[in-house]
Amino acid sequence: MNQNPSISRAKLPVAIIGGGPVGLAAAAHLVTRGESFVLFDAGHAVGASILQWAHVRLFSPWEFNIDKAARQLLNSSGWIAPNNSDIPTGLEMVEHYFKPFAELPEIKPFIYLNAKVVAVSRKGLNKVKTHGRDDLPFVLHVEMNGERHIVEAKAVIDGSGTWTNPNPILSEGVWTTEEQSFSKQIFYGIPDVLNEHKDRYRGKKVLVVGSGHSAINTLLELGELKGQIPETEIVWVLRKSNLEDVYGGRELDQLAARGELGTRIQRLVESGNVKVITPFHIHEIKKNEDKLQVVGALNGELLQINAIDEIVSNAGSRPDFSFLREVRVIADPSLESTMELAPLIDPNVHSCGTVRPHGEKELRQPEKDFYIVGAKSYGRAPTFLMATGYEQVRSVVAAIVGDREAAERVELELPETGVCSIQKNSCCVPEKSEAVEVDHDGVSSCCSPVTQPITTKSS
Known part of the structure; x- marks a missing residue:
């Protein structure tokens, strides 16, 4: 897999870490934009983490579980879409969505399974060095079949999630x-x-x-x-x-x-x-x-x-930053989320899941063209929804290809939970421009019940 060192940075692929729903959605948006990609997942199959709870039925119907760009690519291949109102199990998500998508000719050659990314850095520089950094490609160290491969990329989208890194049982959060x-x-x-x-x-x-x-x-x-x-x-x-x-x-x-x-x-x-x-x-x-x-x-x-x-x-999970030691990443010190998202999702402030529209701007890291998306972008906060991740990668991919207008436009269509737990100084009463976000694991809720999902835009 070692690449030709003479390839210019502009012609390098975008590297995606994680073959779950958000990582696959990132691949769909890159292909739709005419960008090359490589995707690495440590599991034996796409959606490997979801297969760990394959028997569980989601609470959201197919309507909210399929990324729009992925659906467009699948439809063009003759894919028979599931009924929008049906509610799939984890296994059905993998069998009827992830696997058919991963088999598409535009996608399959660029997905690598049993491929664990153990380090990310800039070519020739450690994280201390600044001069010329933004112009250098990323270097990913990937372990496959007992061998280490070096892969260069012009951008990195980390959608590796948190499921495989559970929290300890002790309330102090410490493994013993x-x-x-x-x-x-x-x-x-x-x-x-x-x-x-x-x-x-x-x-x-x-x-x-x-x-x-x-x-x-x-x-x-x-x-x-x-x-x-x-x-x-x-x-x-x-x-x-x-x-x-x-x-x-x-x-x-x-x-x-x-x-x-x-x-x-x-x-x-x-x-x-x-x-x-x-x-x-x-x-x-x-x-x-x-x-x-x-x-x-x-x-x-x-x-x-x-x-x-x-x-x-079932005490939640936490992000793994161990392989990101040599890139400039900032995480909120309490939630371990992307810094800009922390005040929007902090359960110490509000538990209603009210999150204003967000995209590339809030996900941006000090390391240019490096993004953490999906559940990992929320760190330890338990309020993430797949549809949110799909919108994140749509915005991030737009920024990577230079479409600033699309990157700054954020649209969320999410159903309301019908309940809100408000703490003092909470942000549970949404501003006119805010969207309501619902939770992945039972903590968040919404504040102002409406009869239709909310669609919002941010300029």
Whole structure:
């Protein structure tokens, strides 16, 4: 894969890191603009992270899940589009969208799987050197089949996401050797409770950590398992003081499937089939023979949860910056999001998900032509939606090709959740020019319910 060193920077491809929905959308927009690209994904298939929760049904219909440029390329190939109103599972997303797109002749030759980007830098310079930096190509170090390849690019779009980098269970956010040593009894993600992992959880005492949609999906399946096997015991710990925030808009939600999740989890809690402990902050995990013990604080008082067989951690995830040490990247010190996005998505300020339209300008880094997009651009904030990532890459690609007018124009069409949790000095009441953004994992909501999705433009 080593490239001809005589190729001018202008003729080099744009490198995309990550073969999930946003990375693939970036490829679609580059092809539509006549730009060459190379895409690297560490997984064995496009959408590898989504395949880790293949059994889970999204709450958004196909209408919101397919990038417009990707749809245009697929339509020209004779692709049979899914019904816009149908709601896919993760597996259906990969099978009916990602894979057909990745097989397009304009796309397939430039996708590299099992390809892990381990470093990004400027050719011949470390991050300290400034003179002439912007005129040099990027250099990506990519590990494939046990070999390291050097690839040059004129721009880099990092859409590697956060799913494969989960947060630890401890409320302090620190990984401990104890937690890591108990990995056989801790599942990070959304287990397939009713099928693949059924024997792991049947008749067991299971502790679920987290308050987002991932935790809700896990709990609902555990509830079904308990209906089949009553000996199954479910304990749910979360840090929220008000379960109403978790239940969301329910019947007021413009995405009926998302609203139904809130209704169903409320029904499960009220049935008494799940023990809820909140607000609970986990301080320590211990081993007691073959069982786990979780030690924490409930309303400031010490509490131990004993005799746990299994833990499912749905405590969110965080971005990986380790391979970006030699490029000039700035992240917000608390959220680890792109700096300009932090005040828009900070859950310490507001939890309603109100985010004004944003694109290339807010995603711009000190390193010219380097962008972090998708869930990774939101860092640890849990309010990301695929449609937001599609709009991000549309704007970023426009900037890369020099179309400033298109880069500065931002359009978002997102459904409302029908509920808002407002804190003091929150920005939950949108300005006239703001759009409402909805969440990826159950935290955000909207403020001023409307009957139609909002379309906004920013100039």
